[in-house]
Amino acid sequence: MKAEIISVGTELLLGHTINTDAAHVARELSALGVDLLHVHVVGDNAGRLEAVLREALTRSDLVITTGGLGPTDDDLTKETVARVTGAPLEEDADSLERLKEYFGSRPMGANQRKQAFLPRGAVAFPNAVGTAPGCAVPAGDGKFVLLLPGPPSELLPMLRTGVTPFLQRYAHGAIASFMVRTFGIGEGAAAMRIKDLTDGANPTAATYATEGEMFVRVTAKADDPAAAEALAAPLVAAVRERLGDVVYGVNVAGLESVVLPELIRRGLTLTTAESCTGGLLAKRITDQPGASAVFGTGLVTYANEAKIRLLGVPEDMLRAHGAVSPEVARCMAENARTRYNSDFGLGITGIAGPDGGTPEKPVGLVYIALSAEDGVRLRVMRPQGRYLGRDWTRNRAASHALDLLRRYLFDLPPDLEQ
Amino acid sequence: MKAEIISVGTELLLGHTINTDAAHVARELSALGVDLLHVHVVGDNAGRLEAVLREALTRSDLVITTGGLGPTDDDLTKETVARVTGAPLEEDADSLERLKEYFGSRPMGANQRKQAFLPRGAVAFPNAVGTAPGCAVPAGDGKFVLLLPGPPSELLPMLRTGVTPFLQRYAHGAIASFMVRTFGIGEGAAAMRIKDLTDGANPTAATYATEGEMFVRVTAKADDPAAAEALAAPLVAAVRERLGDVVYGVNVAGLESVVLPELIRRGLTLTTAESCTGGLLAKRITDQPGASAVFGTGLVTYANEAKIRLLGVPEDMLRAHGAVSPEVARCMAENARTRYNSDFGLGITGIAGPDGGTPEKPVGLVYIALSAEDGVRLRVMRPQGRYLGRDWTRNRAASHALDLLRRYLFDLPPDLEQ
Numbered sequence: 001m002k003a004e005i006i007s008v009g010t011e012l013l014l015g016h017t018i019n020t021d022a023a024h025v026a027r028e029l030s031a032l033g034v035d036l037l038h039v040h041v042v043g044d045n046a047g048r049l050e051a052v053l054r055e056a057l058t059r060s061d062l063v064i065t066t067g068g069l070g071p072t073d074d075d076l077t078k079e080t081v082a083r084v085t086g087a088p089l090e091e092d093a094d095s096l097e098r099l100k101e102y103f104g105s106r107p108m109g110a111n112q113r114k115q116a117f118l119p120r121g122a123v124a125f126p127n128a129v130g131t132a133p134g135c136a137v138p139a140g141d142g143k144f145v146l147l148l149p150g151p152p153s154e155l156l157p158m159l160r161t162g163v164t165p166f167l168q169r170y171a172h173g174a175i176a177s178f179m180v181r182t183f184g185i186g187e188g189a190a191a192m193r194i195k196d197l198t199d200g201a202n203p204t205a206a207t208y209a210t211e212g213e214m215f216v217r218v219t220a221k222a223d224d225p226a227a228a229e230a231l232a233a234p235l236v237a238a239v240r241e242r243l244g245d246v247v248y249g250v251n252v253a254g255l256e257s258v259v260l261p262e263l264i265r266r267g268l269t270l271t272t273a274e275s276c277t278g279g280l281l282a283k284r285i286t287d288q289p290g291a292s293a294v295f296g297t298g299l300v301t302y303a304n305e306a307k308i309r310l311l312g313v314p315e316d317m318l319r320a321h322g323a324v325s326p327e328v329a330r331c332m333a334e335n336a337r338t339r340y341n342s343d344f345g346l347g348i349t350g351i352a353g354p355d356g357g358t359p360e361k362p363v364g365l366v367y368i369a370l371s372a373e374d375g376v377r378l379r380v381m382r383p384q385g386r387y388l389g390r391d392w393t394r395n396r397a398a399s400h401a402l403d404l405l406r407r408y409l410f411d412l413p414p415d416l417e418q
Numbered sequence: 419m420k421a422e423i424i425s426v427g428t429e430l431l432l433g434h435t436i437n438t439d440a441a442h443v444a445r446e447l448s449a450l451g452v453d454l455l456h457v458h459v460v461g462d463n464a465g466r467l468e469a470v471l472r473e474a475l476t477r478s479d480l481v482i483t484t485g486g487l488g489p490t491d492d493d494l495t496k497e498t499v500a501r502v503t504g505a506p507l508e509e510d511a512d513s514l515e516r517l518k519e520y521f522g523s524r525p526m527g528a529n530q531r532k533q534a535f536l537p538r539g540a541v542a543f544p545n546a547v548g549t550a551p552g553c554a555v556p557a558g559d560g561k562f563v564l565l566l567p568g569p570p571s572e573l574l575p576m577l578r579t580g581v582t583p584f585l586q587r588y589a590h591g592a593i594a595s596f597m598v599r600t601f602g603i604g605e606g607a608a609a610m611r612i613k614d615l616t617d618g619a620n621p622t623a624a625t626y627a628t629e630g631e632m633f634v635r636v637t638a639k640a641d642d643p644a645a646a647e648a649l650a651a652p653l654v655a656a657v658r659e660r661l662g663d664v665v666y667g668v669n670v671a672g673l674e675s676v677v678l679p680e681l682i683r684r685g686l687t688l689t690t691a692e693s694c695t696g697g698l699l700a701k702r703i704t705d706q707p708g709a710s711a712v713f714g715t716g717l718v719t720y721a722n723e724a725k726i727r728l729l730g731v732p733e734d735m736l737r738a739h740g741a742v743s744p745e746v747a748r749c750m751a752e753n754a755r756t757r758y759n760s761d762f763g764l765g766i767t768g769i770a771g772p773d774g775g776t777p778e779k780p781v782g783l784v785y786i787a788l789s790a791e792d793g794v795r796l797r798v799m800r801p802q803g804r805y806l807g808r809d810w811t812r813n814r815a816a817s818h819a820l821d822l823l824r825r826y827l828f829d830l831p832p833d834l835e836q
Contacts (some may be wrong), residue, residue: 022433
């Protein structure tokens, strides 16, 4: 089954909004084994949307639109699909009922009410979060147009509760896709190590570099999900073996999603002491539901005064070495652990930039320390020739801290291979 | 001048990567007054890329590709553009020089070296961060194909240093685009208030809802940037006036980018005390360069023990009212301010979910308090019928805290209009 996505919205063409919807829908289609061949973005322009929609229906079995279902005059998707498929808009009783329920005692204008109109013959997908329902509209020859709302908070639940059950009745075959996630290896080095593994047609393996991390994606196609997974499994294992301990997980969300469950499983506790990352490490840790079992205290000691008061970093140490120094990073980690009665302390101090660097301590220099009962481990993050920005630097520093802890927990060598 | 973007990469069609590149390029084009009419995503498939590229060149003056320039066998964009434009790939001496410099004493394989090959007649855009240069390739009839790298960290500097100067020589006219950002009003309510302002063709105004916030975009076209801005200005002012004090800024990055500069300007200091947001508020504050001038200490008091020890929240208060209560939020904010010698204290305590709710204290309930010299202000965030997830809840709670502070700083009524 061939599919394409049409994302509708002038805000996407002006760059005000990033098209996360397409990624969410793409993942869902991939899991169902539907081949997504094109994603198209058009503005809130009925003429261009119509042209793209007609073209898409000539080559694909399934066309999924996102956006343009809301109450405003800019929202033209439903009207355009009705014109292209020849199914006039009619008020849908169930959708109107849900809309009335949503508004309760508040007044509902005509522009709101138009959201309950769907092309004749459409299957409605109720909106669990917002006002505009989605729907599946038959487009002849067994083809369908699926209309989905633009806001991700509305789209995501609708994918699960409406779209997936609908497509499971129509999709054939399945794709299994595995992301082998790494920290501490570049794309070029990884590609060289797995070169001979990337030649196959099914399953396939390919490297992808994103901000500060490198992934290898392994994909297999088969008749059903279990067969596709079985086909991919040996290649996933081979990639893992080649890359070694820079691999931190497969189909996981990030380093924190590997470190936190392990801490929870073993009942080990953690205190963070952050300077330049300013709470980002604590935020990533508490992104994980259940973090409270192992993470009670996080300290953002942005000022020297806070480092002294909350962590007992000696004033002479700050004077002698400066706040950005291996000594202070070690002391922050050690005292975070001992003063706050945890099994582990993580300390981060550095210069996230864009300003504040000196020739000796350039922007991008960060010291990261892990304190455990048996000692302190230190990692230094140096600017790699070029400064990649404040967000990148902070995120990378937090990742280093999590990677230090991962290597401790899983008995891996503390240093990255370079 | 009409443009379209072709983003290349199977990872985009599998939903493993979100297409941020298209948004970055789109913003740049918009600023230059180039009309972006289509964005197209295709996989690492030479045949489909070629078809889309040929089609794009029939209707647009400028086609910009992102991705597929790297060293691996999957990277096919350059080869495909060379075929479509009839310009064979040739080694570019400057690009090779830069590549050699990048690798230094490390070995450079043939796959790396292929990155220095560009279509004959292309103008190279040096890559300030990575290995693959971008380039502009003439495509006949005054048309151009611009090839840009996929990783955003490489794309962004190249847009500024290579693409914009190149396009400034070719683009005609300019678009001015203003995002009026709000907190505390829904899209429906906003659309109703500005209904008569959204009918114009130039300038235009339109509402957009994203996660927890609602924007109004005002856009004007004219011969040059100054004229476009002058055309948009009265409409921006009218939208601001209609929406009132829920507007927190125009073309700003978020509530923190309004609050922090004002604190810095007035030399007022802030301490944060976070429970359910777990460092996210501190992280958003320290996203702003220069935050250290006003933000010295942030406390992530995830456990009750930390609330007692670091903030002096009385044990009986925790017993009597529970950690998620207006009393504890007030106490956290007040003691964050007084104990850490700041002008303001912000306290957040709530249930971010997905678990941990009770009938009295459901998931999504968050108390947010601001303490200042003249008293404490409290805001309650209640689940609006449906739970929108942990990330949404945490982010929204941090925004409420920043909005409380914004309203205090700018002498606005503390409560949101509802």
